[in-house]
Structure formats: C-alpha cells, structure tokens
Amino acid sequence: MRSGKKPSSDGPGLIEAFRARISADSIKIHSNGGKHRQTGTHNAMGASAKGNVRVHIETQYPNSNDNPSRPNDGTEIDGDSADISARTVNKPHPSKNNPKRFEVNVKDDVKILIRRLKR
Secondary structure, three states, X not given: OOOOOXXXXXXXXXXXXXXXXXXXXXXXXXXXXXXXXXXXXXXXXXXXXXXXXXXXXXXXXXXXXXXXXXOOOOOEEEEEEEEEEEOEEOOOEEOOOOOXXXXXXXXXXXXXXXXXXXX
C-alpha cells in the first residue's frame, strides 16, 4: 500500500465540454497511438495530465444545464490526474502565472476523466 492513498470515486469523474483549458505539473500528448475513434464521424487526440490538475471549462455545449457531466462555463475542477480526449489538443506550454506548470487548450468534443486520490 502506498501511504494509504487509494483511488476514489468522489468527484465529477467524466467531464464533457466544447472548449477547456487544463493546467498541471506535467502534460503529455499521446503520440504513440495517434488519433483514435471517438464518435461515428470524428477522430480524437489523447493526452494525460498529472500532478495538481485544474480543468477550466471555457465553453460548454448549449442546452446542457441538466447534465451533471457538463458543468457550466467558467467552472474549475481540481484533481490529481486526468485523461483527456478531444478533436483538437494544442501543444502544452508553460503557464503564464507559474512557469513550472504547464497548460494545454483543448476543443471540439472534449472528454476529460478526472481522478482523485483519498488523503
């Protein structure tokens, strides 16, 4: 057992959005598999973020107020790690506020799986 930390189902889990910004200690774009099939008509790129992950929802799909997996515009969600899938994943760049952290912008059919660890 690693210092009592276990995966937790607490939190939002899967998040969907039209456009989001993710900041984390490290962000890696999955280049080994390239694009993968996400919908019947579109492919998607994959990425993973680790270490103090913060997801900022910039734009949400219209008419998604009743769906808990689609939080409102401007919502920020924190986690320990995240798996990201979107049609467009921009190159990770250093954060303006903290150059030791990285940010990535994602858009078009964004799906983010947030993971948290119990402490």
